[in-house]
Amino acid sequence: MDKTAALASEILLGIGGQANIARLENCMTRVRVEVNDDGLLDIAGLKKLPGVSGYVKQGQQHQLIVGPGRAAQVVDAMRELLQSSGQVITAEDDIAQNKAQAKARYQAPMSEALRKLANVFIPLIPAFIASGLITGIINILKRPDIVGDLATQYPNILGLLAIFGSAVFAIMNILVGVNAAKVFGGSMAMGGVMAGILSSPQLAQIHLFGENLQPGRGGVIAVLLVVALMCWIERRLRKLLPGSIELILNPLLTTLITASIAIVALQPLGGLISDAIAHGATMAIDKGGLVVGAVLSGAFLPLVLSGLHQGLVPIHVELIQTHGQNALLPILAMAGVGQVGAAIAVFMKTRNQRLKKLIKGALPVGLLGIGEPLIFGVTLPLGKPFIGACLGGAVGGALISYWKVATVITFGISGLPLALTIVTGKVMLYLLGFLIAVIAGFLFTWFMGFNDPEE
Numbered sequence: 415m416d417k418t419a420a421l422a423s424e425i426l427l428g429i430g431g432q433a434n435i436a437r438l439e440n441c442m443t444r445v446r447v448e449v450n451d452d453g454l455l456d457i458a459g460l461k462k463l464p465g466v467s468g469y470v471k472q473g474q475q476h477q478l479i480v481g482p483g484r485a486a487q488v489v490d491a492m493r494e495l496l497q498s499s500g501q502v503i504t505a506e507d508d509i510a511q512n513k514a515q516a517k518a519r520y521q522a523p524m525s526e527a528l529r530k531l532a533n534v535f536i537p538l539i540p541a542f543i544a545s546g547l548i549t550g551i552i553n554i555l556k557r558p559d560i561v562g563d564l565a566t567q568y569p570n571i572l573g574l575l576a577i578f579g580s581a582v583f584a585i586m587n588i589l590v591g592v593n594a595a596k597v598f599g600g601s602m603a604m605g606g607v608m609a610g611i612l613s614s615p616q617l618a619q620i621h622l623f624g625e626n627l628q629p630g631r632g633g634v635i636a637v638l639l640v641v642a643l644m645c646w647i648e649r650r651l652r653k654l655l656p657g658s659i660e661l662i663l664n665p666l667l668t669t670l671i672t673a674s675i676a677i678v679a680l681q682p683l684g685g686l687i688s689d690a691i692a693h694g695a696t697m698a699i700d701k702g703g704l705v706v707g708a709v710l711s712g713a714f715l716p717l718v719l720s721g722l723h724q725g726l727v728p729i730h731v732e733l734i735q736t737h738g739q740n741a742l743l744p745i746l747a748m749a750g751v752g753q754v755g756a757a758i759a760v761f762m763k764t765r766n767q768r769l770k771k772l773i774k775g776a777l778p779v780g781l782l783g784i785g786e787p788l789i790f791g792v793t794l795p796l797g798k799p800f801i802g803a804c805l806g807g808a809v810g811g812a813l814i815s816y817w818k819v820a821t822v823i824t825f826g827i828s829g830l831p832l833a834l835t836i837v838t839g840k841v842m843l844y845l846l847g848f849l850i851a852v853i854a855g856f857l858f859t860w861f862m863g864f865n866d867p868e869e
Contacts, residue, residue, distance in 0.1 A: 418484070421465045422491035425478060428463070430454030432496050437475075440489040443786045444470070444477040467772050468791030479791060481775070482784045532727045534593045534638070539826040541582040541589075546823030548579035550834035557838075583734070587613045590634045591641050600645030604665060608644050609637045611673050612681055627677065628685070633735045634728060635691070636676075636684025643680065644672040692736035695729055699741050704812040707745050711811020712804050714749035715789065730824040739820040739837055744844055745811045747828040748851045750785035752806030755855025756799045757788045764866050783829025796864045806855025810847045817843045 426432065429447055434455075437448035449455060460478060461469050465488075468479035480488055552575050556565045565572055582589075587609040595605025617627040632639075651664045698706050717723040726742070733740040757780065761773045769792070776787035793799040819840045821832060829848075836844045 417465065418487045419491045419495075421463060421480070422488050422495060424463050425460065425466075425488065426492055426495060428456045428460040429476070430456075435496075438489060438492060438496075440485040443482050443485055443784060444479050445485055445488050445492075447476045447478075448474050449476065462768070467776050467787040468789075468795075470790050479787050481787060482779055482782075530597055531638070531725065533597050534590060535727045535731065535825075537593055538582070538586075538589055542824050542826040545579050545582045546821065546827065546835035547831075548575055549822045550836075552576060552579060553838050586731070586735075587630065587634060587637050590637050594638055594641040595645060598642050598645040600641065600648050601665070604644060604648065604668060605641045607669065608640050608672060608676065612636055612640060612676060617677075622677070627681075632681050632684025632686075632688045634731050635688040636681045638728070639680045639684050640672060640676040643675060644668060647672055688732055688736070691729055692732045695733060695742060696737065699745070699815055700818070702815065704816050707815025708808040708812035710742070710745050710815070711748040711752075712808030714746045714807065714811075715753075715800070715804050718749075718789070719794075727825060734822075734824050739822055740824060741815075741818065741820040743821050743823070743825055743828075744814045744819045744832065744836065744847075747783065747832055748810030748814055748847060749804070749807035750780065750783055750828055751810055751848050751851035752803040752808070752855035753785045753788045753793060754780045755806045755852040755857075756803035756859040757792050758852070759802070759856045759859035760792055760796065760799050760864065763860070763864070766867050769867060781830050783827055783831060785828075793859075796867070798862045798864045799859045802859030802862050803855050805858045806851050806853075809854035810851025813850060814844065814847045817847065819844045819847065 425445060425447075429435065429449055430451065431454075434449045434451055435447060436450050437446075439446045455476065457469065457476075460466060465480055465484070466478050467481065470477040470479070552572060555572060555575075558565075588606050591605040591607075591609025592602045593605075595602045595608075612632070613630045615629050617629040620627045648664060648668045651667055652660060655663055702709075714723065717726075726746070730740055730743055733742060754777065757773050757777055761770055761777075764770060772791050773788075776791055780788045789800070789803075793803050817840065820837050821835045822837060823835045827835070833841055833844050833848075
């Protein structure tokens, strides 16, 4: 039995066996389980399993942090074990079987709504990552001091790469429309149609209320508003229309009603909100400098714990759509960098060998921008190191904001890989801010100290 299968088997044993599982799924770094009887759980034993770097409970859900990529492998192995014993649990079945969700213990009042909003964009992360990295490669290839005159010798290659890197933004509104319809409980095809209407170049030929309409006005904010309305109308009509004609009349009436309201009211409203978000965030960063950067980065980890960080996702997208670059993401990335410095300080001070082993496994992914193992496995349980990490991140965020460092992606990557997507001329400043945040997180944690846990 390989390590993944062994860990899957031990987790199944620790959660009370297959009969105790009500829901099983995973995210990027965590195995997420809901059980029928919490009394059958061996939490202490689960925390000590090799390969488990932390444990979190959010509402009814028990989450075991096993690392990026590994979470999906472990859940797949658990499902194989369940299937071999005659029980199969899929994420889709879990959702259908358990719709009641309790608010997480540390959740803020709006966190659940913001989580649903973030779920619209989370499926787009691979596309954003690919786009950002390709754009970073293009920036390198255009620099004669690094690759010579490659850009002039092979313009077609750079042209193709530019198409590859920008494709996601060409269809972003459509993708957001499809995902939003899925999250809000409507027809995904209709969600794509609504976004297509708002983005249609032919809108520019329509003269209404004394001016020509603007294709794509309001960006993803307008799409979210319109699709939310569409889903509500679609569900209402499904209840009102006779079954024999509902299939035909529902999409027709939903399109006509929603699109009309969208053009007259929701798209202009979305435009106002979008402009306010983009210009407001940019002004705060530009004018606030050191103070705003420190507050944003220093408060980001508590926002993550409460779930309120989900509300920042549309802001990232709006900044890219409006300005072509995102000054917010590099600032927030420093929060995770402060965790790295804090974890190094804990590693050097602690005598707990299990904690040292945990940090050794979590530090590499922490440098790559995956901070959950360090947060929930190291700094947060120890208390003061979490504060030290926040303060270290605040120092890095202040400098990144002051230097006006920006990235060409919305979100999806952080840590050292984010350097590949930083705008030309700011890469070294980002790396310098990264180093200073690590040092600051280390020093704050070192001098604040912590209670070293017993073996």
